[in-house]
Amino acid sequence: MSLSRHLDTDTIFAQAVDHPHKKHVHNSRSNKQQREIHDGAYSSRFATEQLPKFSIPSVGVTAHAAYQLVHDELDLDGTPSLNLASFVHTWMPEEGKRLIMENISKNFADQDEYPATMSIHTRCVSMLSSLWKVPEGGKAIGTATGGSSEAIMLGGLALKKRWQAARKAAGKSIHEPGPNIVFGANAQVALEKFARYFDVECRLVPVDESTNHVMSPERAMQYIDENTIGVMVILGSTYTGAFEDVEGMARLLDEYETKTGHNVPIHVDAASGGFVAPFAYPKYKWAFDIPRVVSINTSGHKFGLVYAGLGWIIWRSEEMLPKELIFELHYLGSVEYSYTLNFSRSAAPIIGQFFNFLNLGFDGYRRIAQDDLRNARLLSRALERSGYYVCLSNIHRPLGTTKGITETLTDALKGFDEEDAEYYERGLPVVSFRFSDNFRAEYPQIKQVWIQNLLRAKQWIVPNYALPPNEDTVEILRIVVRESMSADLVEKVVVDILAITESLMNGSSESAMMAAVTGSAVSKDKSNTHSQLDDSHPDQQTTTTYAKTC
Template sequence: MTDARRENPEEPLPDPRAIPHLNNDDAQDWIDVNPLAARHGSRLSLDKFEIPSGETDPQTAYQLVHDEAMLDGNARLNLATFVSTWMDDHARRLYLETADKNMIDKDEYPQTAEIETRCYKILANLWNAPDVDRAIGCSTIGSSEACMLGGLALKRRWQKRRRAEGKSTENPNIVLSSAVQVCWEEFCNYFEVEPRYVPISMEHKVLDGRDLDAYVDENTIGVVAIMGVTYTGMYEPVAKIADVLDAIETERGWDIPIHADGASGAMVAPFLQPGLEWDFRVDRVASISTSGHKYGLVYPGLGWVVWRDVDALPEDLVFKVSYLGGEMPTFALNFSRSGSQVLLQYYLFVRLGFEGYRKVQQYSQDVARYLAGEIGRMPQFQLWNDGGDIPVFAWYLTEEPRHWNLNHLSERLRIKGWLVPAYPMPDDLGGLTVQRIVVRNVRNGFSRDLASKLLRDLKKEVDYPESLDAPIPGPAHPGAFTH
């Protein structure tokens, strides 16, 4: 904490001998305060796992936490995460000014609530809702909560229909790709819905409607179509899936809706692939979710879900609660949270407009395709996809025997500061491991120049294990899979 300033430089520094755990075997349970950052007479050590008995000087407390956070990775070199890591100065100022607004308290903060409505209406327009005035939506903590709300609406609609027909509401199921994001596994577990996973393969890299009739039945509450598979960034063909479900309804009478999980792609496709029919132009799409904090470009903590119309969101899922002086409707798994991210989303909609978003996403995709093209030309690698959907792509090793694997390469790139994850694909692919790069954010994000530097380091780190006559010592373990 050498950059902290003591208020009175003339005061003597605290005595380092006052640190209670010097030469103590329990030192890992304590955190040191640099004497240069501490006031005279202040404590020089804090227990990590107990609240201090007294107050700490704010500058000292700030510097302590600041220095702890410094140990995290460099966000600009993190090619694993989809989450936004930069916003401009105006956004950061707005963030600080509005962090105290409670999103759930619509009576106390009616304008923030109004702006939330504007945002989901903007998204309903962007996603081609047939009647924006009848569309309904809400903000969430992230797209995982948004997916769960979409799934709950599917389940409740199915239950109401079954009861009206005098049929059992036991054993609901939902159909998913085996490459689905883990939040859907959580949904099925938490809300007692049977997941039915359609396996992907080298020939069918996404859920594309193949053999769908073998997975659906009268208890199917819906099919999830992913706009930007987490593993690889590929779109699942929503319109093609809908065509298969249309044929199933004609033959068997089962009206099965689609939830479009657009965590990333719902904020990319409208700008880069406007002619692609995946949204409410497809009649069978009942709801769409997205992450405001991914390609929506907002800091972490924001998701959105929008339903085609009020009929797609059962009214009995919406609670009307009295809170802090007024009655308000709410549909959420969370309650109190800051309204700042909602206001930041609106700021970006106003600041960038359609053309600004298009430029940001196009630049990211251009960088992704440049990188994919260069990596695809390396003889050691085979591309899984080329970044032509969202600005994300993945690759795997060619089949020749090697003394190394992608986990080794990921570890070697980490030494250079690059976070490029290697992780196993779903079991259907027989243990295939891929590496994935996510390109996001033009400004202070991943530029063409940084991409060239990554390629330089990547080729260098591939040349080293390729030159070895024996396997790299020690096993390389798969890193954590970053969503």
């Protein structure tokens, strides 16, 4: 085993610059600062000095120079359209971009100053309520948020307050043993954050292959009692894209209430599925047409097709949102009502959402959802037919069939429409895959994470990570097929995945050697230490979560 020495790059760089005592006339700092305003972008002092990392510079540079320096630094970021890890939307039409830039300075909190914007917000809430089948005559209420994470916090708080009110009315304690909330171990981290931040016991329901890697309603019932404030059902798992069974969960909770008298409501986390299910699977029952569903959240910046910074939450009626959570404000020129975790935010994403509703309409959203799922099926089939990979996601398998025997179930394929998503297993346009058992048996030395690292060298961002507890010995690669991922890009990424895989099968190839190095590389960038926890602090405790960000 060879020994290695860590090199302090900051020290090396400091020693390598021109010595500060050499005050050349034409390069003196004072002269450069005096004529900075006449300099081009690459002739400012930051052309020969490092950009500030820890403190604001004493003297600035021109706006043009600052723009170019930051612009060039950001070239080191990944390309958004090649970021296949993210659910977040990365493209809008020019007209949509123009509306966003025209309104980027509007503060959504200033309701009295921007009445037209507030009217647009109200219309969006009404349109989503209708899309999610609020009963006729129902008085749904909702709000825009910074994303689904904030929306989940708001939905969870409403569940907690309603549970507390019911307990107090019954003369029961709200502290012993206290509230709990139930959701699958496949939940996105925001659900666990709600439980931890707001002192609610988090009861994670184990998932595995037998439950399609999502929460089983039957298993969830084992974790429910009179202190359960609600069950959060996920419409689109971040692991495999599969939908959890909202209707099945509601049916069991109905039976539970009949037997015990305990009313346990459902909140649907439709961060991604809220803009997929209504368009791709219009007959599927998951929303407010199920009476036990009291609230739904979604992300406008995912399959709502708006840039990052927009979420939504809708309650089926005003009674489901406790009045004690709503703040009445008087200091902005009129009486305003607010239920959010933050206050000021740009109104631009909300306007972008309304633009999409007008521009696309139901048919446009349906076309995009169908196209995304069609391309995801193309990717899934190509990977599986290589023999190197097997998909854990099921959206390419005909509805009602079993994994691995789709070709033999001819009865299930009678009247089959290959183009319509409703004839396939329901889910998001997500492809989760791993090495096939045969491949792993033949090439046990190849690590799946090497595929991620070598794809990154080709600019593709494809994450490799473990499944939730109970099956966390299994790692998956995951690709989210968004609107910007055409069939041509699908072909290109498949070609690269298979080429990389075959090069690794040749253990002496350059790819295999590079993968072995990059697979164990650890970045040590000291410039990021301000944003990291100090592990040496005596009071520091490390907490872990199995939920994965999107």
